[in-house]
Amino acid sequence: MQPAKPDTSQLDLFGREAAPARPVYTEPVWTTPSGATPRQPPPVSPYVAPPQTAVPLKPRATTPPTAEQPPKRQLLVGDFVLEYSLRRSTRRSIGFMIDDEGLRITAPKRISIAEIDNAIHAKQHWILSKLKERRERRAARLEKPPVEWIDGAKLPYLGSDISLRLLVGGRNRSSYDAETRTLSIILVPGATEEMLKERVKAWYQQEAKQLFVQRLDLYAERLGVRYSAFGLSSAGTRWGSCTAERKIRLNWKLIHFSLPLIDYVIAHELAHILEMNHSARFWNTVGLIYPEYEEARNLLRKRAQELPVLFP
Known part of the structure; x- marks a missing residue:
C-alpha cells in the first residue's frame, strides 16, 4: 500500500496539531524485557496472523569502517x-x-x-x-531518554505527534492513515526491534523525499533558479547543503518538523545557488521567498533540542 501524501498546507509556525490517539491492541513482536512480568495478550486485529514466539533481540550490526580521512x-x-x-x-x-x-x-x-x-x-x-x-x-x-518502541509510541512527524501501531503479518510493510495520524508497521513473526526501527526510518525517508521535492520545485520557481540534483542526507544536525554545482542535499530528519521550518531550510539552500555565502545579500535573497526566515531559524534550533531520541 502506498503511504498517504502528507498534508502540505501551510501550518502556523508555532502551532502543533492536536491528534487523538487511536487505541492499539497488539503487543510488540519481540521478547519481553528481562525481569518484566508478561501481561495477558490483548486481542489482535483479525486481519493479521496471531503473534508467534519471538526471538531475542539481535545485536545492532557494527558500522563498517569508513574510508580513511585526512588527519585534522x-x-x-x-x-x-x-x-x-x-x-x-x-x-x-x-x-x-x-x-x-x-x-x-x-x-x-x-x-x-x-x-x-x-x-x-x-x-x-x-x-x-x-x-x-x-x-x-x-x-x-x-x-534525553530514547523512544520506547512499543505499540502506541508517539513519533514526531511534520510538527506534531503520530501514533505507532505494531501488527504481525506475513511480510514487513508500512502504511500511514493521515486522518487518524497513525503509522501502522506490520512485521513478520519474530522480528526484532532493530527491524522495526529500520522500517520506520525507511518510511520517514520516503515521506521526506516526496515532500522535499515538491517544496524545492515550489520555491525554486519563486526564486527563479534551478537546482541540478537533490538527495537526502543523514547528518547529525546539519539540515542542508548546496554546492557550487547546484546540488542540494536535505537532512531527512527535517520531516520531524512543521512545514514552515522545512520551507525555511529549502529556501536557505536554494538561495545559495545565487549567493554561496552568508552575507547580507544572501539573507536578502532568502527574504525574497521566505520573509520570516529569522523567526524560523531561531525556532528550528529550539525544536531540534526538543526532538526525542529516535535513532541514537
Whole structure:
C-alpha cells in the first residue's frame, strides 16, 4: 500500500496539531524485557496472523569502517588547541562550517595554510562560541531518554505527534492513515526491534523525499533558479547543503518538523545557488521567498533540542 501524501498546507509556525490517539491492541513482536512480568495478550486485529514466539533481540550490526580521512590540522587559538579538517575546492573564499564533527574549512587551492590560520584567528571568537554552543546542544540531546518502541509510541512527524501501531503479518510493510495520524508497521513473526526501527526510518525517508521535492520545485520557481540534483542526507544536525554545482542535499530528519521550518531550510539552500555565502545579500535573497526566515531559524534550533531520541 502506498503511504498517504502528507498534508502540505501551510501550518502556523508555532502551532502543533492536536491528534487523538487511536487505541492499539497488539503487543510488540519481540521478547519481553528481562525481569518484566508478561501481561495477558490483548486481542489482535483479525486481519493479521496471531503473534508467534519471538526471538531475542539481535545485536545492532557494527558500522563498517569508513574510508580513511585526512588527519585534522591543529592550531593554537588563545588558550585552546583548535582542531579542524581542511578541504580544498574551487570556491573563491574560505568557508567555515561547524557541525557535530567540529570545525570544517573549505578553501581555494591557491590559499596557503598561513592564510587559512590567519582567517581562523580573525574569526576565533565566532568559532569558539559556535563550538561551545554545538557541544551544549549535543549534550542536551544525549541526555534525553530514547523512544520506547512499543505499540502506541508517539513519533514526531511534520510538527506534531503520530501514533505507532505494531501488527504481525506475513511480510514487513508500512502504511500511514493521515486522518487518524497513525503509522501502522506490520512485521513478520519474530522480528526484532532493530527491524522495526529500520522500517520506520525507511518510511520517514520516503515521506521526506516526496515532500522535499515538491517544496524545492515550489520555491525554486519563486526564486527563479534551478537546482541540478537533490538527495537526502543523514547528518547529525546539519539540515542542508548546496554546492557550487547546484546540488542540494536535505537532512531527512527535517520531516520531524512543521512545514514552515522545512520551507525555511529549502529556501536557505536554494538561495545559495545565487549567493554561496552568508552575507547580507544572501539573507536578502532568502527574504525574497521566505520573509520570516529569522523567526524560523531561531525556532528550528529550539525544536531540534526538543526532538526525542529516535535513532541514537
